[in-house]
Amino acid sequence: MQDLVERFVTLWVVIDPIGTVPVFIAVTAGIDTAARRKTAFQAALVSAGVLLFFLIFGQLLIDALDIGLNSFQVAGGIVLFLFALTMIFGESKPEAEQKQVEGAQEIEKPNPAIFPLAVPSMASPGAMLAIVMLTDNNRFGVVDQAITGGVMLVVIAIAFVLMLFADPIIRLIGHAGSAIVSRVMGMILASVAANAVLSAILEIVQTGQL
Template sequence: MSWPFAFQDLLREFITLFVVIDPVGTIPVFLFATAAVPQRLHRSFALRAVLVSALVLGLFLVLGQIILEGIGLRLGAFQIAGGIILFLFALSMIFGETKAASEIKEAETEDLSGAVFPLAIPSIASPGAILAVVILTDNHSTGIVEQTMTAVVLLFVLVITFLLLLLASKIQKLIGQTGVSVVSRVMGLILATVAVDSVLQGLEQMGVLALSNAPI
């Protein structure tokens, strides 16, 4: 793999993971979850949430495809299904409630630790993020080096998420709830494009796309 193509792949993976994890959309969730937490504990709260998210996503990155193949599912089919789910998730980001609004509403009816729910799961380690890490680390098309690079990109996005959570109060004051809503919807549009690309890749891997591209 040449470096220009490697850079393009890394950039695509970064955009995909950044969109599905949505660090900006997580800020209001963090502010809600820490509303009753002393300011001096916010750093530890954010760190705990990011570490839990890293553990969950890391497990799916390493074992996700193995589990799928263990039950007889092809990655191409998973890419198509995952792409469809990501697309529906993107539509909810664009037309539905903001990420913060829906997850905060759920939190109000659950008696769980705020660092785990809703902050780590499903805000950071969202279903979309779990699907994305499995799709991006196909054992048949990517080697150990490429998968390691994907893991590094994932860690980089999580570090960005942690830093944004530390600056959550300042960012909220700067862009306001409207700003967070606008950013979330723009990311939803990007995610919709990524989802369609995932479906096309799945069709290509299963040989369907090649047939559709045949000369008429």
């Protein structure tokens, strides 16, 4: 049960459904309700597809490059920690991704369901790394990996529902509230990342294997 909660918290933090809501509002401003719902569904579908790709083929990539599990876990934990620091000290996720949208729109009109909602909002680099770490073949069996995939889909489904109710949520917590939530999630992610690094280092010390 504890492992299940840890997986859910990790994936919730890196996918960040709440932080996606202001981004969704920004990129769907001026379009009708039906189009907004379609955009939300496409974003959820694409992000799920991207993360499922890393769930299935991420381990194959690691093995092809002959990267040790502990080495990957240390590297992944460090990257997740740095990602968490940007959430805590940098611009909040909504602010940063809205700027990405504004910059891209000066060049072309991207499909908002793909950029920035699916990638990099929900299927963020941190989420890609996290899903690979949580489904490593050397530590987790097929059942555990399937459970992790199910948890990931649940988090994305929650993000989809939140996008459908984006307007009342923002009215309730405000943009400042969403920024605060993003920073709190960053603290949680930093703790998870530090635990991953320390666990890998302890394993290296005990077994001598990278």
